[in-house]
Amino acid sequence: MKLIGSYTSPFVRKISVLLLEKGITFEFINEQPYNAENGVALYNPLGKVPALVTDDGETWFDSPIIAEYIELLGIAPAMMPREPKAALVIKQIEALADGIMDAALTSVREQARPVAQQSETELLRQREKINRSLDRCEALIREGKIEPDAVNLATIAIACAIGYLNFRRVAPGWCVERPLLVKLAETLFQRDSFARTEPPKA
Ligand SMILES: N[C@@H](CCC(=O)N[C@@H](CS)C(=O)NCC(=O)O)C(=O)O
Numbered sequence: 001m002k003l004i005g006s007y008t009s010p011f012v013r014k015i016s017v018l019l020l021e022k023g024i025t026f027e028f029i030n031e032q033p034y035n036a037e038n039g040v041a042l043y044n045p046l047g048k049v050p051a052l053v054t055d056d057g058e059t060w061f062d063s064p065i066i067a068e069y070i071e072l073l074g075i076a077p078a079m080m081p082r083e084p085k086a087a088l089v090i091k092q093i094e095a096l097a098d099g100i101m102d103a104a105l106t107s108v109r110e111q112a113r114p115v116a117q118q119s120e121t122e123l124l125r126q127r128e129k130i131n132r133s134l135d136r137c138e139a140l141i142r143e144g145k146i147e148p149d150a151v152n153l154a155t156i157a158i159a160c161a162i163g164y165l166n167f168r169r170v171a172p173g174w175c176v177e178r179p180l181l182v183k184l185a186e187t188l189f190q191r192d193s194f195a196r197t198e199p200p201k202a
Pocket of ligand 1: 011033034050062063098105
């Protein structure tokens with residue numbers, strides 16, 4: 001199996017963590033989707049990472065679909081429940097976490113533009129999405145709808161989103177008044193799968 005991705009992408013990290021947690025061996029093909037010369041479109045016409053190429057030569061994207069494909073392999077431990085409605089609840093939380101990643105990525109891209117061209121309105125819009133979504137995650141833990149100690153698609157996606165906020169210093173005060181999310185992140189970050197997929201320091 002080949003995972004096409006970049007070490008800085010939180011979506012790629014989510015998939016790497018899932019594969020590592022299940023003990024599935026894979027080859028990492030490092031592609032930088034924002035570099036002028038990159039081969040990502042060979043695997044995904046949208047030009048986005050991650051993409052997964054199976055041993056049978058099938059190619060899958062984007063990350064929620066890849067996550068579902070990995071689960072279909074039936075390799076323990078399960079990362080989502082078998083019951084369809086319960087699985088949908090986990091996937092809804094994954095979508096929330098992916099949305100935080102999207103908003104953080106949009107902010108990073110905006111801030112990479114020359115200062116005079118940056119839109120404060122756009123940056124604020126993205127910050128509000130992140131804050132609302134983090135509040136929702138905190139509430140879901142408080143209500144017992146997310147188990148902060150569990151290792152599943154929902155908690156992995158949330159921890160990857162928070163890891164990306166920390167890495168890019170987006171919403172640096174995210175942890176203030178969100179103690180349950182802090183606990184979730186601290187728990188997941190201790191796992192070998194997270195240690196092995198930390199984004200590069202530089
Ligand atoms: N919805 C996609 C989002 C993936 C995504 O946005 N990846 C970024 C890297 S973090 C990317 O490849 N961007 C390249 C581009 O938008 O051209 C997924 O879940 O896989």
